[in-house]
Amino acid sequence: MVFLSQLLGKKIYLEGRNFGTIEDLAVFQNRPHPPVSKIEIKTKGKKVTISPHSLSFENNKFILKNNHKDPFLPYDHSDFYLSEDLLDKQVIDTTGKRLVRVNDVALEVNGELKVAGIDIGFAGILRRLGFGNLSEKSKIVPWDEVEAFDYQTGAIKIKSVASNLNAFHPSELAEILEDVGAKERIGLVQALDSKNAARAIEETDEETQLSILETLPVKGSFKDILNKIKISELADIFSHLNTTKRKDVQNALTEEKAAEVKSLSIFSSQTAGGLMHPNFVEMEETQTVSDAMKAISDFEEGIPEIIVLVDKNKKFRGMIKAKNFLAEAPDTILSSLVNMKISVSTNIGFQDILELFSRYNLRGLTVVSSNKIPLGVILIDDVLAEIAKQKEENEIL
């Protein structure tokens, strides 16, 4: 095995005389172990590329064979260069599911020069600083577990063969989205299925959500992704968008969703109004368990944890945990099952909500208007996410 840093800057000889130095290596993209396709050489202040076959290694020296009439290949910007496009850049380690920086590139020499993996350990840094003899172990990530970005556009350029970004958990993707550069962030969002992209965006902090909505091109997957993001998440950031983006968002959403986002966006994200979801299962208290079961199975956003009960004037009467239905006869009247009669108004602060959840061991809490009409529900997940968010705010940079 040889490292890229050990090849860069090496002298190349032609007929016993110094011809130039190795500047960079281009590889064939998207192969499990991509072979080197071109070698970029700096000679007399100019950069030229040659085929790796024009170079031989004899007596510890790189020799340019002159049996080719025209050894120079055209320089192509769309090639993937190991030093220019990969070294020192951030890539995704698809096994560790995290963002890492490339300290060096490991190459296999086996007749042909092939990329084996990237060195992300401190050993790579020491080697490049000329302290390669220090006994630090290399941390190599195999090449087929790496996804690399294009330096200029940020698009995902080298796709990992073994693993798939869409198989990442949304929270893992969210962490990468928060840490990666601006162009790469968009490149990553665009590389995901719209559903996975939406889940990942929901998991990121508010600043990252805003930056993605501000910079994601409106053409393309914008509309698909946007319609899959939870309305309560969209509403939190909607009022922070600039006016042209707000229009883009409204145009991309279905009419019904756009209206919901707009009506929710007036609440501060730290209050009940800002935390609640506008979609929930609402039943009249005189209905039965079997009616409720049908409503649950018709509910579009997964299985609801709580059912909100109202009277015939649509006013809040109480809440039932969905799992309570399991042991009940289908004709049981819902009003007999109510296990939580507390609701909160939209302006209640997060600390009070947190206290209610912990005091009553709640799975969910209903948010009502001033005349007791249910507006939405806050789920335990939302509370946990908000706690995590507040913890992060202690970070200074």
Added chain:
Amino acid sequence: MLPVLAILGPGIISGSVDNDAGGIATYSVAGANFGYSLLWVLFITTFALILTQEIGARMGLVTGKGLAALIREKFGIKWTTFVMFILFVANIGTIAAEFAGIAAALEIFNISRFFSIPIAAIFVFFLITKGGFKNLEKFFLILSILYLVYIPSAFLAKPDWLLGIKSLVIPHLDFSKSYFLALIATIGTTITPWGQFFIQDYVVDKKLTHADLNVERADVFTGSFLTNFISFFIIIACAATLFVTHHPITNAGDAALALKPLVGNFASLLFAIGLLNASIFGASLVPISTSYVATEAFGFESGLDFSFKEAPIFYGIFAFLLIFCAILVLLPFVPLIQILVISQAINAILLIPILVFIYLLSNDERLLGKYKNNRAVNIILIISLTLIALTSLVYFGTLFLG
């Protein structure tokens, strides 16, 4: 909280830290020892500061990457190591200056530095690692409004306004060692390597995008302008009092006399509180941000979310900087005012290579596309760079040739 706090952006914070211990000391010395004759430097550096901070903010907005990451990606690990070394040396100077400021402020109350500095270092360490800083940040910023007292104080001292304004726009040179030290320190306390890394990292951390560019430009402009607006009055106030009475500054108590026209015998108290506040603010921000930048550049675990065990290098650098700089200032043979001024001059000299990298990066079309520098920005940047380099050379000249 005051509504104004809602719009506090990185430009304002960065600008406010510019008037830290080193800043106050340097501007006071400039006014007290050289009257109005350094005002022109302040005038020019205001534009240079706005320019460099705007570039930093713009690069952060467009790339979403900090300055260290951009240097690493474009110039490789060797140059990154070089830059990190420079930043480290410059920031040691800055942090030592903050500790010197703490010591100087408390010496006004006859509190020994052997008592004040260790306590300050421990206080800062726990303030940052226990997560209390975010709560105190606004308090520090509000208290830095104290420096507004220099404005009425300057007016009451009845300065020669005509000469002041003239000196602002007409350059003056005095080829003495001490003049050039004050000149270069004035530049170095205004535009700093630290400030360039900070503004860009802050913008990146807030995930601002090109949609925020104009708001961010306004923020940087306001921050840079306000900090030097106050600096102007510090110099005027000192020039109209200490320079007129031929009272050079040898300690913080001398510098406090510039506030006497306004607050009389409260001058020392007020000055000490202001200096202490600015110094603790700086001593909190600079070491931890150095730690963020260095660990991110080399790919070590970085951030206060990690425990000591998970991110030993992150916390190690932070603790080392606090301890090393505290000891540096405790060394009994170093006068505090000299630490305060010389550290700022070191910052100016170390700024030169950083600005070269900033110039190269901000002109990279592959990186910034249509957001790369326009010609006007480049011209001013190159002029600033040349002037700082020339001043540094002349300063070294005066050092060696006398």
